[in-house]
Amino acid sequence: MNIIINNYTRTVASLFRDAGNFSRRYAVSIADYKINWTRPEQPSELSPERSGDLGLDVGVKPTDFAKYYSESGELKDASDIVKKMFTLQFQPFKSTKYLRKVKTVDFVRRNELDRSSPEAQIAFYTSKILRLQEHVKKHPHHSTARVDLKEAIDKRRKQLKHLRTWDYKRFEWVLEKLNLIYKPLPEPPKQIARKESIRRLTEKHCDRLVQDKLNNYKGELKMLQRQFYVEKAEKLAFIREEELACGLEPTVSEKDIEEAKKKAKECQTKEM
Amino acid sequence: MVGGAARASKTALRYLLGTCVPSSKQNAAKVRISQLEFNDHIHMHYKKYDFVYANDPKKLCKTGDVILIKELSNKLTRLISHEVIEVIYPLGDITDPVTGKKIVASQYREDIDEADKLLGKKDSVFDYSKAPKRGRLEGVRDFTHKKMYLKYYDDPHEPQPDTVY
Numbered sequence: 001m002n003i004i005i006n007n008y009t010r011t012v013a014s015l016f017r018d019a020g021n022f023s024r025r026y027a028v029s030i031a032d033y034k035i036n037w038t039r040p041e042q043p044s045e046l047s048p049e050r051s052g053d054l055g056l057d058v059g060v061k062p063t064d065f066a067k068y069y070s071e072s073g074e075l076k077d078a079s080d081i082v083k084k085m086f087t088l089q090f091q092p093f094k095s096t097k098y099l100r101k102v103k104t105v106d107f108v109r110r111n112e113l114d115r116s117s118p119e120a121q122i123a124f125y126t127s128k129i130l131r132l133q134e135h136v137k138k139h140p141h142h143s144t145a146r147v148d149l150k151e152a153i154d155k156r157r158k159q160l161k162h163l164r165t166w167d168y169k170r171f172e173w174v175l176e177k178l179n180l181i182y183k184p185l186p187e188p189p190k191q192i193a194r195k196e197s198i199r200r201l202t203e204k205h206c207d208r209l210v211q212d213k214l215n216n217y218k219g220e221l222k223m224l225q226r227q228f229y230v231e232k233a234e235k236l237a238f239i240r241e242e243e244l245a246c247g248l249e250p251t252v253s254e255k256d257i258e259e260a261k262k263k264a265k266e267c268q269t270k271e272m
Numbered sequence: 273m274v275g276g277a278a279r280a281s282k283t284a285l286r287y288l289l290g291t292c293v294p295s296s297k298q299n300a301a302k303v304r305i306s307q308l309e310f311n312d313h314i315h316m317h318y319k320k321y322d323f324v325y326a327n328d329p330k331k332l333c334k335t336g337d338v339i340l341i342k343e344l345s346n347k348l349t350r351l352i353s354h355e356v357i358e359v360i361y362p363l364g365d366i367t368d369p370v371t372g373k374k375i376v377a378s379q380y381r382e383d384i385d386e387a388d389k390l391l392g393k394k395d396s397v398f399d400y401s402k403a404p405k406r407g408r409l410e411g412v413r414d415f416t417h418k419k420m421y422l423k424y425y426d427d428p429h430e431p432q433p434d435t436v437y
C-alpha cells in the first residue's frame with residue numbers, strides 16, 4: 001500500500017514540475033528536431049551549371065585569319081600590315097563567331113557538307129550557347145539574347161534526348177567530344193516548397209535515428225557473441241560427455257564443439 | 273474446365289515485355305509494362321502502365337532497354353516478383369528483326385555510311401567498330417541511369433548527388 005501511495009505522489013509531483021502541461025513534451029514543433037531548412041540557391045537556367053556546358057577550347061585566337069582568307073594566295077605575299085588587317089581582331093565580330101562555329105562543328109562532322117546530322121546540330125547549338133553565355137554575363141539585361149540562349153539550350157536538350165534514344169553510343173561520344181553533361185528532367189515535385197522540404201528532411205532524420213539505434217543494438221549483440229560461443233562450447237562438451245557416460249549415441253559431435261570454439265576465437269580477435 | 277482456363281491464362285502471362293526505367297534497387301530492375309485498357313464510358317482503349325521489379329543479379333539491362341521478364345513462382349522480396357530473361361532491344365542500338373541490320377532511327381547504319389563516303393568522309397566521324405560499350409559515362413556526363421530530383425535543401429555537409437536545380 002505504501003508503495004502505491006509513494007508512486008502516486010511521485011507522479012503527481014512530476015506532473016506539477018512539468019508546468020502542468022499534459023501534452024507530450026518532445027517533438028512538439030520542428031525546432032525540437034533541430035532541423036534547419038534553408039532554401040537552396042538556384043542558379044540561373046542560362047548558366048553553364050544548368051545547361052551542362054563544361055567549356056570547349058576551339059582554338060580560335062584574335063591573331064588568326066578570318067575564314068577563307070587563310071586560304072588566299074594573295075594574302076601570303078602581302079605585307080604585314082595588310083595581313084594584320086585580315087586577322088580576326090580587325091574584322092567584324094561575326095567573322096570570329098563564324099570561325100568558332102565551324103571549328104566546333106569540325107569536332108563531330110560526318111562529311112564535308114554535313115550540317116543536318118544530329119551531332120552537327122548539337123555542335124551548332126553548343127557554339128551558340130557558349131557565345132551567348134559569355135555575352136549575357138556582360139549584358140545581363142539584353143533580353144533578346146537571353147531568349148535566344150534559352151531557346152538554344154532547350155533545342156539542344158531535345159536533340160540530345162532524341163540522339164540518346166536513336167543511337168546511344170554516338171550520344172556518349174558527342175557528350176565527350178563537346179564536353180557536355182546530360183541530365184534528364186527531374187521527377188515531380190517540379191517546385192521546391194518549404195513545407196514539403198521540411199517533411200522530407202524530417203523523414204530523413206527519423207530514418208537516421210532508427211538506423212543509429214539498430215546499429216547500436218547490433219553492436220551490443222556483437223559484444224555478447226564471444227561469451228555466448230564460449231558458453232556454447234562448454235555446454236556442448238558437457239552434453240557430449242554426459243551422453244557418452246550414459247552409454248548413449250552422442251547427438252553432439254566433436255566438430256560442433258570445435259566450431260563453437262573457433263567462432264569464440266574469431267570474435268575475440270575481432271574485438272582486439 | 274474453369275481451373276484449366278485459369279492455368280492457361282496464367283501461363284500466357286508468365287512472360288512479359290517491358291521497358292526498363294531508373295531503379296533505386298541494387299540488383300533489381302524496375303520495369304514498366306504497358307497495356308491497353310478499355311474504357312467502357314468512352315468506348316476506347318487507353319494506355320495503362322504497371323510497374324514491377326525484376327531480379328537482375330547479372331545486371332543485364334540498362335535504363336530504356338526493352339526486356340523480357342518472367343514471373344517468379346515465389347516472390348523474392350515484398351517487391352521483387354519477376355526476373356529478367358533477356359534484353360530484346362537495347363536502347364539506341366537496335367537491330368532490325370527482318371533484315372538483321374543495325375538501324376539508327378529510320379535509317380540503316382550502312383546507308384548512312386554510304387552517304388558519308390559519297391560526300392567525302394571525314395576523320396572526325398564516329399566509328400562504331402572502335403566504340404566502347406554503353407555505360408562508361410554513367411555518373412560522369414550521362415545521368416540518365418538515376419532518378420533526378422530537385423535540390424531541396426542546402427547543406428554542405430550532406431551533398432545531394434542526384435539533383436538538378
